[in-house]
Amino acid sequence: MTGRLAVVGLGPGPEAQLTGAARAALAGATDLFGYGPYLARVALAPGQAAHPTDNREEIGRARAALALAAAGRAVAMVSGGDPGVFAMAAAVCEAVEAGPAAWRRLEIEVVPGVTAMLAVAARCGAPLGHDFCALSLSDNLKPWETGERRLRAAAGAGLALALYNPASRARPWQLARAFEVLRELLPPGTVVVFGRAALRDDERITVTTLGAADPGLADMATCVIVGSAETRAVPRPGLPPLVYSPRGAAR
Amino acid sequence: MTGRLAVVGLGPGPEAQLTGAARAALAGATDLFGYGPYLARVALAPGQAAHPTDNREEIGRARAALALAAAGRAVAMVSGGDPGVFAMAAAVCEAVEAGPAAWRRLEIEVVPGVTAMLAVAARCGAPLGHDFCALSLSDNLKPWETGERRLRAAAGAGLALALYNPASRARPWQLARAFEVLRELLPPGTVVVFGRAALRDDERITVTTLGAADPGLADMATCVIVGSAETRAVPRPGLPPLVYSPRGAAR
Known part of the structure; x- marks a missing residue:
C-alpha cells in the first residue's frame, strides 16, 4: 500500500479563492492535517478524518502527516495562502530530510494557492x-x-x-x-x-x-x-x- | 449604464489552477481582452467578444479595455499567473492615472491567481x-x-x-x-x-x-x-x- 501527501494551499480564505486542483486534492484525502483554524475552513466528507494541531507545531504536524502517508493513507496537509510561502511546504521538506529513508520514497505534491x-x-x-x-x-x-x-x-x-x-x-x-x-x-x-x-x-x-x-x-x-x-x-x-x-x- | 473592469489571473495555465472567483469573473464578462495566447486559454460563451492583442502592448490594451468599460460594458482583462506580478494590473492602474477623469470612477477589480x-x-x-x-x-x-x-x-x-x-x-x-x-x-x-x-x-x-x-x-x-x-x-x-x-x- 503506497500512501501520499498533498500540501494544499487554501488561499486567502473564501471557498471561491481555492483553485480546482486544491479542491480536488482535499476531496481525495482520507486524512487532513493542519493548524486548527485553517482546517476548520474545510468541509469534511463522510469518512474523512481531521487532525487539527496548534500553531507553532509545524515540524511535529509534518512528521505526523508523513508517518500516516507512509502507512498507506492519502493525506492532505492544509496551509493558508500558498503552502510554499512562509507556510507548511518547507516544514514538510525539512521533516522528510531529517526523517526515515522511507519518507523520501513517498509521493509528495504541493498544490499552490493565492498567498496573502x-x-x-x-x-x-x-x-x-x-x-x-x-x-x-x-x-x-x-x-x-x-x-x-x-x-x-x-x-x-x-x-x-x-x-x-x-x-x-x-x-x-x-x-x-x-x-x-x-x-x-x-x-x-x-x-x-x-x-x-x-x-x-x-x-x-x-x-x-x-x-x-x-x-x-x-x-x-x-x-x-x-x-x-x-x-x-x-x-x-x-x-x-x-x-x-x-x-x-x-x- | 455603469461598466466595470475585472483584471483576472489565469494562473499557470490549466483550468484546474484557476480559482472559482477567476472563473466567475470570466463568465460574467461581455468582453475579454488580453495577450492572444492567454486569451486563447479561455473558452468563450456565446455572446462574449474576444479582443486579443500582441505582447508588449500593455498600455494600449489597458486603455482599450478601460474605454469599453467606461462605455458600459463588463470587461475582463486576462493575465497569465497573477495580474499583480509583472502582469496587467499595473498597466491598468497606470492607464487609469494618465487617462480621463471618468476612468477613476469605474469599478475595477483585480482577481488574484497563482503566479509562476x-x-x-x-x-x-x-x-x-x-x-x-x-x-x-x-x-x-x-x-x-x-x-x-x-x-x-x-x-x-x-x-x-x-x-x-x-x-x-x-x-x-x-x-x-x-x-x-x-x-x-x-x-x-x-x-x-x-x-x-x-x-x-x-x-x-x-x-x-x-x-x-x-x-x-x-x-x-x-x-x-x-x-x-x-x-x-x-x-x-x-x-x-x-x-x-x-x-x-x-x-
Whole structure:
C-alpha cells in the first residue's frame, strides 16, 4: 500500500479563492492535517478524518502527516495562502530530510494557492507590480538582526516589500522597529498598505504613508505592503485610492 | 449604464489552477481582452467578444479595455499567473492615472491567481519557503544596471530569488550576466531551478547548481529560482530532489 501527501494551499480564505486542483486534492484525502483554524475552513466528507494541531507545531504536524502517508493513507496537509510561502511546504521538506529513508520514497505534491500578499495587492491595485520581496518579520526562527539587514538591503535597492508575520501578541515591537529602519531609507510619503483578512468578510484595507503608518493596525491576520519610492496612490472620487508600482524603473 | 473592469489571473495555465472567483469573473464578462495566447486559454460563451492583442502592448490594451468599460460594458482583462506580478494590473492602474477623469470612477477589480514562481516552487518543493524576492530580468522598462544592483542586494542579504522574464529572443544575454553576478556572491553549489511551463503538459523542471547552470535552458515560459546559500536539495531514490529553503536563518 503506497500512501501520499498533498500540501494544499487554501488561499486567502473564501471557498471561491481555492483553485480546482486544491479542491480536488482535499476531496481525495482520507486524512487532513493542519493548524486548527485553517482546517476548520474545510468541509469534511463522510469518512474523512481531521487532525487539527496548534500553531507553532509545524515540524511535529509534518512528521505526523508523513508517518500516516507512509502507512498507506492519502493525506492532505492544509496551509493558508500558498503552502510554499512562509507556510507548511518547507516544514514538510525539512521533516522528510531529517526523517526515515522511507519518507523520501513517498509521493509528495504541493498544490499552490493565492498567498496573502497577492490578495492584499489585488484589493488595492498593483503595489507589487514590479520588483519586490517577501520578508517575514518573525524572529522566532531567525535573528532579528538578519531580518533588519534584509529590510535595509531590499528597501535600499528600490524593491517594494511584502511583510509577513508583522505582529502577534508575543511579538509586539517588530513592525514599529521595521518602520523606524525604513524611515531612514525611504521618503515619509512612501505608500504603506495594511491588508488585514484580505478577501474575507472581515477584510480591512488601510492605505497610508510610511510617515503616518501606525504599527498598531497590524495583527496576525495582516500582511503589510511597503511601496518603493516609485509606488503611487491614485486618488479616486468615492473609491479607495488605486495603489500601484510602475512596471519599470526610472532611467 | 455603469461598466466595470475585472483584471483576472489565469494562473499557470490549466483550468484546474484557476480559482472559482477567476472563473466567475470570466463568465460574467461581455468582453475579454488580453495577450492572444492567454486569451486563447479561455473558452468563450456565446455572446462574449474576444479582443486579443500582441505582447508588449500593455498600455494600449489597458486603455482599450478601460474605454469599453467606461462605455458600459463588463470587461475582463486576462493575465497569465497573477495580474499583480509583472502582469496587467499595473498597466491598468497606470492607464487609469494618465487617462480621463471618468476612468477613476469605474469599478475595477483585480482577481488574484497563482503566479509562476509559486507554481515552479510547488513543483520542486519549497525553495521560496523563507525570505525571497521576485525580480524581472527584462530591461525593456528598467535600466539593466538597476536590475543588477537589485540582484546583488537581494542575494547579498540572503534572499532566495525568483527571476521573471529571464530570456527572450530579443534579450538573450541577461540571464547569463545575472548568473555571473550571482557567482561572485553565492557558492557554486547554490541550488538553481529552471521552471519551464510549470503545471502545464509541456512542463520541464530542471534542478541544478549555480556553478553548472546553463542559461540556455530558459525561455519566455521559464521562471528561474536561485536559492540562498541555505537552500537545500534533498536527494530521493527514483524521484526528483526535494528543494527547500529552511523556515528560518542560522544564528
